[in-house]
Amino acid sequence: MLFPTVTFAIFFLIVLPLNWLTMHNPRNWRIMMLVASYLFYAWWDPWLVLLLAGSTLFNQLIAVRIFKAGAPRARKALLWVGIAGNLAFLGWFKYWNFFAGSAQDAAGTLGIQLDPGFVAVVLPVGISFYTFMALSYIIDTWRGTYEPVSLSRFAVFLSFFPHLVAGPIVRPAELIPQFDNPPDPREVDATRGFALILGGLFLKVVLASTCAKLVDPVFGSPKLHSAPEVLLAIYAYAVQIFADFAGYSTIAIGVALLLGFRFPDNFNSPYRATSVQDFWRRWHMTLSRWLRDYLYIPLGGNRGSRFETERNLMLTMVIGGLWHGANWTFLFWGALHGSALIVERLARGRRTAAGKPPMRKWLAWLITFNFVCFAWIFFRAETFGQALSVIERLFTGWGQGSPAISLGVLAAVATGIGIQFLPVNFWADFQARVSRFPYYAQGAAAGFLLMVINVLGPAGVAPFIYFQF
Template sequence: MLFPTATFAIFFLLVLPLSWLTMPWPHRWRPFIVLASYVFYSWWDWRFVFLLAGCTLWNQVLAVRIWRSKVQSQRKALLVLALAGNIGLLGYFKYYDFFVSSSDNMAEIVGLDLPLSLKSIVLPVGVSFFTFMAISYVVDAYRGEFEPTTLEKFAVYLSFFPHLVAGPIVRPSELIPQIETPRDPRRVDTSRAFYLIATGLFKKVVIANYLASSIVDQVFAAPGQHSSLEILIAVYAYAVQIYADFSGYTDIAIGIALLLGFQFPQNFDSPYAAVSVQDFWRRWHMTLSRWLRDYVYIPLGGNRGTSLATYRNLMLTMLIGGLWHGAAWTFVVWGGLHGGALAWERWRRERRSPADATRRTTGRHVWAARIVTFHFVCFAWIFFRSDSFGAAWDMIESLFTNWGAPSPLVTTGVLLAIAVGIGSQYLPARIPRLLMARFSRLPVLGQATVLALALMVTSVLGPEGVAPFIYFQF
């Protein structure tokens, strides 16, 4: 079930009042919201509801046993078992065909014939997100940072429909305490919720879909048939498309959760205004960045060892992050590019003099750093978006070899959408707060009018139909 559809609107108009009506009685509300979340998930394929339920039961049983066990060796064995189940689930559905095809290719090089066959396994929507949340739950229990809750509450945490299929990745300590007690409808920040939903819809339905259909899909499908200018603008357009698509989804998710009385963590913070790759990852998909830091980078050793060990840990973390995004070597290369850039930036910082560090805070250096960072990120997006290495190299080669050719896809609308997508990230933070404050002071009729106008503009400017969200495939 997609957010910007009439089906979801009907679903939410039923769930919202029933959620608040049952909220004073948690033992009624929790089964209701789990059922609603399972209906939401089953709309795509009802069979995978059993997968979600099995994942819930598996992690709850093992997390409770880990917490209660007093024998360290037993706790560690249970943790390994829990992780093996989650990684095995993710590995089978997401990576089986990838590893089989990669193994076949390697065996072919050395003259071997492996008896392996592809299965064309259907990837369950959101499996990467809810398995990462489940891993957080059992690891936090193992570390003694969070006591496992009841099965009923954990089922709400893992299946809660606003974050279920594409995040944000919410930690147990961020959501489960909110599930413990009924929410107060008088404390719901409706102005922020409606602002996030309206802007999220505009980013997804208008900006992302327009750029995808107008230039991105055509150029990436056949880069050799397009001019260098179209290639360059398509790369910029994809950078805006993926930002508008994913941040738009999470804005809607956060807004919907707010209307239900729940706070989700922020997931994006003007990533294309970043002054370094490290800064980019503090702003882009922030819940995933923190997850990789706390559950991969720090367990690998973080920056506690030698400089070389730190560079290795950065690279391994980003390679895993790349592979998490998709079962293809292009995603691994994308992660490797970011890992290499993070290691290089750290190496530079370790050798930077105090005077040099001071100079880099001036306006000229800050803007130079933003431009370099943005273009590095855009270059890496080529591998992320391309279907193969061949397609990625065609994009890069065509970027330099076909200047002066006609560029009919570079239209005023495309350039305007790119400018809006990037320029909006440089708006002062006080502007959205001011708009939300003014909206909240409007009478109910005025608020309804503003929302109706926003939805009408989005509907008129948006293309016919709604494309799936990019991050659904991850």
């Protein structure tokens, strides 16, 4: 079930009252929410529910066993079984064909024809998100920072439909306690919830879909496009992927808020970052902190030598890149960001040592933004050849017409970048003003804005990019 559909609107109109009617009885609420979330997930393909249920049972079993095991060695062994199980689960569905294909290519260059046994599996939607959430649960249990909860609580945590298919990646300690401390039904932060849902829809339906109209043909056949078209398409992709993913996250946070639950923010104006480190504090924040807490710091973080710190940074970013998809281009994208973080670290150290002031903010922004956009080329391209073709056209495609550049795409790119620079309190102030209106007026205004969003979006909304991750 997709958020921007009539099906979801009907689903939510049923689930919302059931949510508040059962809230006073946590057990009934959990049953209701579990059924609703599994129905939401089964809408894609009913068999996916079996995978989700299997992951839930496996991780609950591991967490309980870790908690009950006394000996540290036994606890650690169980943790590794849990991690291996989750990674095998993810690896089979997401990475098997990639590794098998890479092995086949490598064997082919040696003149060996290899049949590694490719599997015909469709990537289950949301698998990367809920697997990472399940890993949080067992690792936090092992660390002793969180105690396992009942199976029904954990099942609702993992399957809670607002975050199920594309995050945010929520921690057990952030969400599960909210299940047992029901929010006050007299004080729902509905104005913010409605604003987030409408804002997310605007990002997805209008900005992302409009940008896709230029991005898809340019990346499909870069040689047939002029350098200005290619340049604009690169910036348009930066806006598209932000609007697509931040749009989904924003809707998810808004939907959860109407149900009475708070999710952590996932984006904070990432394109106003003045360094790559700053960018990763603003982009997909729940993934960044997951990688920091469950990978970078356990690897040693910045506690070791300079080499070890740089190695840890690079490993974290490369694995983060591969999390996005089973392709060498994703791995390279991660390595590009890892390299940039290392270079930044070195440069910062040298400047500090030399007693020089930090780089001017506008220059730092310009460099960061263009680096991030450049790296997106490899993220978007399906092959290195395609990425290199795009880059080549930037240098060779001047002096010809650019009919693919439309006012709509220019406006979408300008809006997508411009909204990053709105004052920090802009939306909070706006919501505070709107919340003074009576609820029925807010509902009617939301309906009108839904119509405007629907009309402004081009025909046919492209699928959510992050669903494939």
